[in-house]
Amino acid sequence: MTDDHSKIRELEHRNFRNDDFWKEIPGWSAVTRGEFADHKWQMKHSIRKVEQVRKILGSRLAEKDFNDILEGQKITPMNIRITPYIFALIDWENPLDDPLRKQFLPMASQFLPDHPMYLADSLSEDDDSPVPMLTHRYPDKVLFLPTTICPVYCSYCTRSRIIGGSTETIEKETYGANQKKWDDVFEYLLQHPMIEDVVISGGDAFMLTPAQIRYIGENLLKIPHIRRIRLATKGIAIFPQKILTDDAWFDAVKHIHKFGKAFGKQVVIHTHFSCSREITKWSQMAMDKIFQAGIIVRNQAVLQNGVNNHVDEMVLLTRQVGFLNIQPYYVYMHDMVPGCEHFRTTLREGVELEKAVRGTTAGFNTPTFVCDLPGGGGKRHVASYEYYDEENGISVWKAPHVKPGELFTYFDPIGKLSPEAQQRWGDEKIRKAMIDEAIKKAR
Ligand code: SF4
Structure with a gap:
């Protein structure tokens, strides 16, 4: 240089x-x-x-x-x-x-028709839910969704089926934090000693009151086998003023962090910066405050067409969050959920971006690009597919420790395929034959 x-x-x-x-x-x-x-x-x-x-x-x-x-x-x-x-x-x-x-x-004007294989609950979180508000997929980790509201609503939200209240296109059952059901979650966790790790998401932890944060945090951390909890919030990216001026809320977070530390347990924050334009001096001031409190923050971005699917942008985002003392953790392939076809990229784009970003900064500050497999296979590295038919945009995957023996499929957005492939996708019989063929090749 x-x-x-x-x-x-x-x-x-x-x-x-x-x-x-x-x-x-x-x-x-x-x-x-x-x-x-x-x-x-x-x-x-x-x-x-x-x-x-x-x-x-x-x-x-x-x-x-x-x-x-x-x-x-x-x-x-x-x-x-x-x-x-x-x-x-x-x-x-x-x-x-x-x-x-x-x-x-x-x-x-930006919307495209949904992919024929999309699902409202693409990650099958509801299928892997033993009690309401909890998903138990990995042996030692659970996802707890104590609220359904957020300080912003993202058009690309993977939980659009439940988050943020009903819209003209979808009726949603609940709104806000349903505290009555939380004790059932704690009871389930108590009864399952293999669980060590709880992600508190939603919805967004920014919308929990200080009392709710203390209640959830203390109850989880008192369970002997729980070793780690993560507060998932997009808040630092879209509302840093809350960290800087809502003392009661930040004190509650510091309290459970200290509470966990006393038991030798981790309390960290997972946040969600997806592009460099979200980052300003306000983000830096908020992160300085969190860092000084000794709380680790990791970032999970979603790969989105026209937002961050460019090498320069992804490198800049990676280096910016690293500079702010946020560890870039994951970049997700976009889930196959309704109203998001225009946001999705091909798997090839994910693989190439991963290659381009790796080596631009220290390894521990480099995100892993993953595909969260439709059907509940969990997160897999973007290059770890069993078979990828790039022409027709069909990739086939295994998840040996999550669902042994099962195969999972992820599909590229149809609008990014060749005109011939797009035509093939238009024919239901051909579509089925293409998917069957890809699965056969992956076995
Ligand atoms: S903050 Fe998270 S849960 Fe809330 S709308 Fe955005 S992506 Fe969905």
């Missing part, structure tokens, strides 16, 4: 935006830094309805873009909720191509 341009690019991951960017939003031009920093202000002014988008942006939003967003609400399985922080980071001069707008505010 000898020329100046390369040197600047090498250090790009250390430059964090620190201007009053929200003042470019007409409705917030008079909002002070102090107000913007306040978690209560952020929650109160979160965008919950399309009409608010027009009100806050005024003439900055073209009528055609507004209508596109409005129509998007008739297709997406997710409600709208966007923090002012993320909303103000969107490039409103070009919302169509903006990676943040794509993730949180769907436009009808």
Whole structure:
């Protein structure tokens, strides 16, 4: 790396935006830094309805873009909720191509028909659920979903079937934290001594109250065989002001971290930065506070078309989160869930991105690219498939320690295949024969 341009690019991951960017939003031009920093202000002014988008942006939003967003609400399985922080980071001069707008505010024009093999519960979490709100798939690890709400709703959410309230396209059974059922989860864990690891997700741990965090944390950590708990939250990425100004919430997290430490147990945070544009000086300040409290944070990103499926972007994201003392842990292939075909990439893209990112920084700061297998096979390294028919976009996998003897299939998005392959997918008989053939070759 000898020329100046390369040197600047090498250090790009250390430059964090620190201007009053929200003042470019007409409705917030008079909002002070102090107000913007306040978690209560952020929650109160979160965008919950399309009409608010027009009100806050005024003439900055073209009528055609507004209508596109409005129509998007008739297709997406997710409600709208966007923090002012993320909303103000969107490039409103070009919302169509903006990676943040794509993730949180769907436009009808971007949607593609769902893949014929998609499933609402693509990962079969409900099938592997012994009691409500719990998925027990791996021998020593469980997924606990104590709430169904989040500080933002991501258009690509893998749990769109349950998260964030009903929409025009889908009825959802529950909303919020259903505390009555938590004790059944603790009882199940108590009765299963092989379980050591609990992921507390949802929904998002940012939406649990301090009392709920203490209650869940203490009850889990008191179970003798539980060794590790992870709080899963996208919050650091989309709402860093909460870490900085909601002292009661952060004190509760510090409390269970200390509580766990006293028992020799780990309490960590798993967060969810998916692209470099989500990262600003606010993220750095929040992470400094978490790091100083001694809490480990890991990152799980989702590979998304037009958001982060480019080598430069993925390298920048990886180096940025590493610089913030967040360990890049996973990059997921997008799950095959409804309303997400436009976000998905081919498996080949995942494999090539993994190759390109590896070696750009230290190994422990390099994410593993995985495919969470449809049907409940669990997470597998992207290059560990048994067979991959790239022409027709069919990969076949095994998960020997999760579901011995079973084969699993993952499918590339049809829109990225050749016109001939797309035609084959249009014929149900040919489609079945292609899948059978791939499975046969994998055996
Ligand atoms: S924060 Fe997580 S659970 Fe909530 S909508 Fe986004 S992806 Fe889904």
